[in-house]
Amino acid sequence: FSVANEKSIILQHHNFFGYLQTYDSLPFYVEIQKPTHLYAATALPLAAKKTNIDTFSVSNYAALFSKPILYAKADTASFKLGETRFHIAVFSESGQIKSYQIRNYLKKVTRAVYELLGDFSVKDYHFTLYFSAKKLSKSSDLSNFGGTMCSNSSFYRLPELKDAQKLKKVIYKIASHELLHLLSPHQLHSEKAHNNGLTSEKISQHLWLYEGVTEYLSCLALREADLWSEEIFWSEISRKIGLAEQFETFSLTKMSEHIYQKKYRNEFSNFYYRGALAAFLLDIEIQKCS
Numbered sequence: 001f002s003v004a005n006e007k008s009i010i011l012q013h014h015n016f017f018g019y020l021q022t023y024d025s026l027p028f029y030v031e032i033q034k035p036t037h038l039y040a041a042t043a044l045p046l047a048a049k050k051t052n053i054d055t056f057s058v059s060n061y062a063a064l065f066s067k068p069i070l071y072a073k074a075d076t077a078s079f080k081l082g083e084t085r086f087h088i089a090v091f092s093e094s095g096q097i098k099s100y101q102i103r104n105y106l107k108k109v110t111r112a113v114y115e116l117l118g119d120f121s122v123k124d125y126h127f128t129l130y131f132s133a134k135k136l137s138k139s140s141d142l143s144n145f146g147g148t149m150c151s152n153s154s155f156y157r158l159p160e161l162k163d164a165q166k167l168k169k170v171i172y173k174i175a176s177h178e179l180l181h182l183l184s185p186h187q188l189h190s191e192k193a194h195n196n197g198l199t200s201e202k203i204s205q206h207l208w209l210y211e212g213v214t215e216y217l218s219c220l221a222l223r224e225a226d227l228w229s230e231e232i233f234w235s236e237i238s239r240k241i242g243l244a245e246q247f248e249t250f251s252l253t254k255m256s257e258h259i260y261q262k263k264y265r266n267e268f269s270n271f272y273y274r275g276a277l278a279a280f281l282l283d284i285e286i287q288k289c290s
Helices: 013-017 061-065 099-117 139-144 164-180 191-195 207-224 230-244 252-257 268-272 274-289
Strands: 008-011 028-033 039-041 046-049 053-058 069-072 075-081 084-092 124-132 146-149 153-159
Touching: 008 013, 013 061, 028 061, 053 061, 069 084, 069 124, 075 099, 084 099, 099 124, 099 164, 099 207, 146 164, 153 164, 164 207, 207 230, 207 252, 207 268, 207 274, 230 268, 230 274, 252 268, 252 274, 268 274
Parallel strands: 084 124, 124 153
Antiparallel strands: 008 069, 028 053, 039 069, 046 053, 075 084, 146 153
């Protein structure tokens, strides 16, 4: 298919190809016709490249599904930590945000996670960041932005914050969470998570683990690396307590298993609050018993 003649375009494969039941284990060969001024920022391996055509070949749909593509004239950078090479692609609508600035922030975040977990489980990792020039009318507008874990990569849509300290704070928090998904669910997950929950409305009971424990560990990593002060850490725990109290009381495992049901769907964000608090208390109990 063809990519329109734009400054940038984000390809989330399931939005184009859908969810291909019974075909998900077959190899996929994707050919993308693009304008010559746009380049692919992605963790997908490039099988062939021409001036205006990129060709990607993957072993199955999950390998395609988990690796979006940003077509843009992105600003790029990289660094290595341990055995892993980290690749950074930044597209800023106004050109305000530069890759060298984001590289400095991400080096500190990856170091924080590295000190918590040790060597990463992948040899290459891709950070792809899209910065929107849309102005925020209030701080709560940040809820419309965020990141997503995509196998050995993560994709972010963030605002172009002019305040460097605010931008650094946002990068620290979101990137640490997404990077820690290399532990769970990338390595530690239920067998039901292999198909990404696409073929059943009854999925793994472990969303509280994938999101709640990951969220708590991201806070812990930032605190132990001194990227957060003790005051900020406890303020975040206090904030999560307040937010969790606004939700109904459900079993986290039951909510995980039935998250597609209307009854639980709107409760998803509570995994980042009550789920993280459950992980915090579990950590206390483990340390007490160790």
